[in-house]
Amino acid sequence: MNRKTAFREFPEIRTKRLILRQPTMKDAEWYFGYFSRPEIVWGGGQPGPKDMKAAREEFREYLTDLYRTRRGFRWIITLKGEGKPIGTLGFYKWAPSASFQAEMGYDLMKEHWGKGIMTEAMNAVIDFGFEKMKLNRIEVYIMPRNKRSIRLVKRLGLKREGLLRQRYFDEFGNFADDILFSMLKSDWEEVRRPRRPKTG
Numbered sequence: 001m002n003r004k005t006a007f008r009e010f011p012e013i014r015t016k017r018l019i020l021r022q023p024t025m026k027d028a029e030w031y032f033g034y035f036s037r038p039e040i041v042w043g044g045g046q047p048g049p050k051d052m053k054a055a056r057e058e059f060r061e062y063l064t065d066l067y068r069t070r071r072g073f074r075w076i077i078t079l080k081g082e083g084k085p086i087g088t089l090g091f092y093k094w095a096p097s098a099s100f101q102a103e104m105g106y107d108l109m110k111e112h113w114g115k116g117i118m119t120e121a122m123n124a125v126i127d128f129g130f131e132k133m134k135l136n137r138i139e140v141y142i143m144p145r146n147k148r149s150i151r152l153v154k155r156l157g158l159k160r161e162g163l164l165r166q167r168y169f170d171e172f173g174n175f176a177d178d179i180l181f182s183m184l185k186s187d188w189e190e191v192r193r194p195r196r197p198k199t200g
């Protein structure tokens with residue numbers, strides 16, 4: 001697949017309640033406040049940006065440049081009819097040498113937890129990954145303490161592969177374990193099958 005021609009335009013995604021849109025540098029200010037919130041720092045295991053300059057740099061690297069270089073996609077989550085960012089999600093580590101697989105990351109403002117918003121967004125983005133990016137495997141790494149995130153990926157049908165000891169860091173820079181979850185294209189076909197409209 002030629003990534004540049006296949007995704008000439010950033011792919012906006014609409015679901016029942018949400019519009020998943022392209023990030024722009026105008027969102028960097030929101031990102032600064034949001035990525036400094038304790039629950040987001042805790043979930044991702046990353047300290048928030050220390051100032052606005054650092055926030056802009058991070059935003060460029062992890063959000064806008066990801067698509068520009070076609071190493072992945074990160075969408076800004078908005079509620080239909082509102083337009084303000086409430087979270088982000090997407091694929092990264094989509095390497096040309098292993099374009100059949102990518103990792104997913106996601107986060108949501110705390111006031112929107114518990115309503116199924118991320119489940120709705122992830123379902124749509126997972127469909128995009130298998131259908132449009134032609135992935136065969138999606139990976140998610142979660143720290144064992146993040147029970148909410150574990151419930152989310154299990155609800156979506158990802159499978160636990162195992163515990164990776166001290167694979168990464170927590171927000172204080174200490175080595176921390178990760179649990180690896182994955183979904184294969186064949187799993188997705190299995191999970192999706194009952195939801196497809198019957199033909200014939």
Ligand SMILES: CC(C)(COP(=O)(O)OP(=O)(O)OC[C@H]1O[C@@H](n2cnc3c(N)ncnc32)[C@H](O)[C@@H]1OP(=O)(O)O)[C@@H](O)C(=O)NCCC(=O)NCCS
Nearest residue numbers: 040043106107108113114115116117118119142148149151
């Ligand atoms: C991980 C995170 C996105 C999960 O958020 P969430 O609100 O639990 O997930 P959803 O938006 O899919 O909502 C699911 C919850 O809403 C409930 N719900 C209500 N209506 C629902 C619906 N229509 N569909 C599905 N679930 C619904 C579910 O029962 C579930 O609650 P439960 O887990 O207590 O049973 C959020 O905790 C977060 O942003 N954490 C910080 C960042 C982070 O940890 N990122 C992941 C790093 S690995």
